[in-house]
Amino acid sequence: MNNDILVVGSVAFDTIENANGCAKRVLGGATSYASICASYFAHPSVVAVVGTDFTAQDKAPFIKRKINLKGLEVKEGKTFHWGGSYDKDFNTAITKFTDLNVFKDFKPVLSKEQQNIQTVFLANIDPELQLSVLKQVKRPRIVACDTMNFWISSKKAALLRVIKQVDVLFLNETEARQLTGIYNLISAGKWLLKKGVKYVIIKLGSNGSMLVSEEGIAQLPPYILEHVHDTTGAGDTFGGGFTGYLASLKSWDNLTAIKRAMMIGNVMASFTIESFSVKRLASLTKRDIDKRLKEYTAMLKF
Amino acid sequence: MNNDILVVGSVAFDTIENANGCAKRVLGGATSYASICASYFAHPSVVAVVGTDFTAQDKAPFIKRKINLKGLEVKEGKTFHWGGSYDKDFNTAITKFTDLNVFKDFKPVLSKEQQNIQTVFLANIDPELQLSVLKQVKRPRIVACDTMNFWISSKKAALLRVIKQVDVLFLNETEARQLTGIYNLISAGKWLLKKGVKYVIIKLGSNGSMLVSEEGIAQLPPYILEHVHDTTGAGDTFGGGFTGYLASLKSWDNLTAIKRAMMIGNVMASFTIESFSVKRLASLTKRDIDKRLKEYTAMLKF
Numbered sequence: 017m018n019n020d021i022l023v024v025g026s027v028a029f030d031t032i033e034n035a036n037g038c039a040k041r042v043l044g045g046a047t048s049y050a051s052i053c054a055s056y057f058a059h060p061s062v063v064a065v066v067g068t069d070f071t072a073q074d075k076a077p078f079i080k081r082k083i084n085l086k087g088l089e090v091k092e093g094k095t096f097h098w099g100g101s102y103d104k105d106f107n108t109a110i111t112k113f114t115d116l117n118v119f120k121d122f123k124p125v126l127s128k129e130q131q132n133i134q135t136v137f138l139a140n141i142d143p144e145l146q147l148s149v150l151k152q153v154k155r156p157r158i159v160a161c162d163t164m165n166f167w168i169s170s171k172k173a174a175l176l177r178v179i180k181q182v183d184v185l186f187l188n189e190t191e192a193r194q195l196t197g198i199y200n201l202i203s204a205g206k207w208l209l210k211k212g213v214k215y216v217i218i219k220l221g222s223n224g225s226m227l228v229s230e231e232g233i234a235q236l237p238p239y240i241l242e243h244v245h246d247t248t249g250a251g252d253t254f255g256g257g258f259t260g261y262l263a264s265l266k267s268w269d270n271l272t273a274i275k276r277a278m279m280i281g282n283v284m285a286s287f288t289i290e291s292f293s294v295k296r297l298a299s300l301t302k303r304d305i306d307k308r309l310k311e312y313t314a315m316l317k318f
Numbered sequence: 319m320n321n322d323i324l325v326v327g328s329v330a331f332d333t334i335e336n337a338n339g340c341a342k343r344v345l346g347g348a349t350s351y352a353s354i355c356a357s358y359f360a361h362p363s364v365v366a367v368v369g370t371d372f373t374a375q376d377k378a379p380f381i382k383r384k385i386n387l388k389g390l391e392v393k394e395g396k397t398f399h400w401g402g403s404y405d406k407d408f409n410t411a412i413t414k415f416t417d418l419n420v421f422k423d424f425k426p427v428l429s430k431e432q433q434n435i436q437t438v439f440l441a442n443i444d445p446e447l448q449l450s451v452l453k454q455v456k457r458p459r460i461v462a463c464d465t466m467n468f469w470i471s472s473k474k475a476a477l478l479r480v481i482k483q484v485d486v487l488f489l490n491e492t493e494a495r496q497l498t499g500i501y502n503l504i505s506a507g508k509w510l511l512k513k514g515v516k517y518v519i520i521k522l523g524s525n526g527s528m529l530v531s532e533e534g535i536a537q538l539p540p541y542i543l544e545h546v547h548d549t550t551g552a553g554d555t556f557g558g559g560f561t562g563y564l565a566s567l568k569s570w571d572n573l574t575a576i577k578r579a580m581m582i583g584n585v586m587a588s589f590t591i592e593s594f595s596v597k598r599l600a601s602l603t604k605r606d607i608d609k610r611l612k613e614y615t616a617m618l619k620f
Contacts, residue, residue: 105501199407200545200546220525224537233542234542235526235540235617237526237538237539240535242502242504242505244502272620275617279620315537315577318577
């Protein structure tokens with residue numbers, strides 16, 4: 017066992033407006049947040065595509081975090097670019113534009129080396145592509161998967177085929193309800209367990225996260241912040257931290273490990289939301305992380 | 319120090335419709351839930367008013383829980399009766415009728431004995447009445463106070479005068495934002511600290527509760543239930559359990575005690591929502607409570 021983690025999905029530019037200001041064409045995309053976050057616990061290897069407009073400066077956060085970019089394909093054209101704005105409460109992101117550009121024809125092709133990576137994080141992409149990745153990996157030990165409302169409504173059958181093969185599924189409240197047709201989150205989680213997921217993780221935004229599994233259910237609070245700068249990427253950070261932490265464990269398939277992974281996800285997401293893009297997330301020290309983990313566990317001590 | 323607790327507010331009948339059925343003219347009111355819950359940790363003494371239609375059977379849960387009812391005034395007329403319904407998700411209660419009846423002229427008058435009780439829970443009533451109670455109590459050691467949107471919009475000045483004198487203030491998210499005009503809950507909490515509250519407790523419904531204080535902030539998850547029968551009285555139960563637990567402590571004014579009180583509130587509320595009225599809440603054993611507290615702390619262990 018090594019602690020490599022394969023992260024497959026989007027590397028993108030984001031243009032964001034919110035109550036704290038705006039950020040133009042900054043590094044974004046689920047794979048960026050997830051792999052940079054995972055890098056604090058494991059060795060991420062990325063499968064993604066960018067355009068020829070993606071510069072060395074855009075790559076810098078990945079390089080700094082020693083992320084394997086051999087699988088970052090550079091294709092003639094422009095990088096995926098999302099534009100959106102948030103109301104002052106970060107409750108809803110309003111999409112202004114989605115220029116898929118080179119991402120439109122993204123077909124993840126894993127190198128031999130990547131096919132042997134045992135921890136797989138399928139960031140939010142078309143479930144058909146997630147299935148193609150699962151066909152390529154040879155001996156996965158942990159498969160974690162994220163998704164979004166768009167795929168639930170447009171590719172539900174494919175998504176359910178993915179779900180059959182995953183150990184950990186991340187969804188937010190709305191997605192869990194949309195996918196299962198069940199309002200109660202625990203009941204929704206149990207429905208997903210029947211579909212083959214081992215650990216269902218429901219992301220509760222500013223209320224932390226919930227676990228539904230055969231071994232037990234749990235709800236863990238967030239790491240509380242008074243000032244939130246931008247919530248873009250918080251969920252991807254959660255998933256990357258969660259899965260990266262599991263990749264570092266010899267024995268990951270138990271309630272204690274999963275709850276610790278949730279704690280890591282909650283705490284790491286608190287860094288992401290302190291800045292636009294990966295600015296804060298990519299520049300952490302072990303000390304920064306340990307401090308918050310300590311504060312978090314102290315908060316939950318009686 | 320003894321562990322008496324004064325609970326002032328409404329004892330009422332509720333008529334409720336929700337997805338699980340309906341309950342007609344069952345025991346309700348903030349003071350019923352709060353005092354019955356507090357009775358597991360302290361000795362509640364009630365100040366409330368009911369009509370001549372309030373029977374021995376209606377009193378039975380109080381008697382069973384050894385609650386002091388000397389302050390339960392019986393007035394010619396009918397008992398306060400609230401009717402409402404919930405959508406299937408318990409997100410919003412729709413009031414169908416509010417027959418205040420004898421409660422309309424409720425003027426809390428404390429007996430000599432009650433004036434000396436050192437722990438005071440001001441359930442959700444007109445802040446002018448809460449002020450009159452605070453004038454009557456002689457040497458309060460702990461003053462906790464609940465309120466609601468109605469008083470925030472109609473009697474804000476009086477409510478702010480109450481707040482100056484309370485140690486613990488309970489509000490839900492919407493009320494905290496409404497009272498302070500601040501969206502971020504921690505910032506809203508800090509605003510309330512400046513107004514004189516020592517511990518601001520924001521009730522988060524199915525997401526547990528949050529503490530804002532000079533000593534620290536914390537967010538604690540709920541005790542998770544898959545099946546919720548009826549949420550009426552959950553907040554009052556939380557407040558009663560919280561304050562009743564503090565009443566039982568020699569040293570209550572510290573972060574550890576307050577966090578334990580939050581845990582007690584969260585766990586006790588989980589019993590209330592398992593039935594209509596106080597049916598479940600009034601028939602607990604120490605074993606029932608200890609089991610859930612144990613499960614709760616186990617959930618938060620890493």
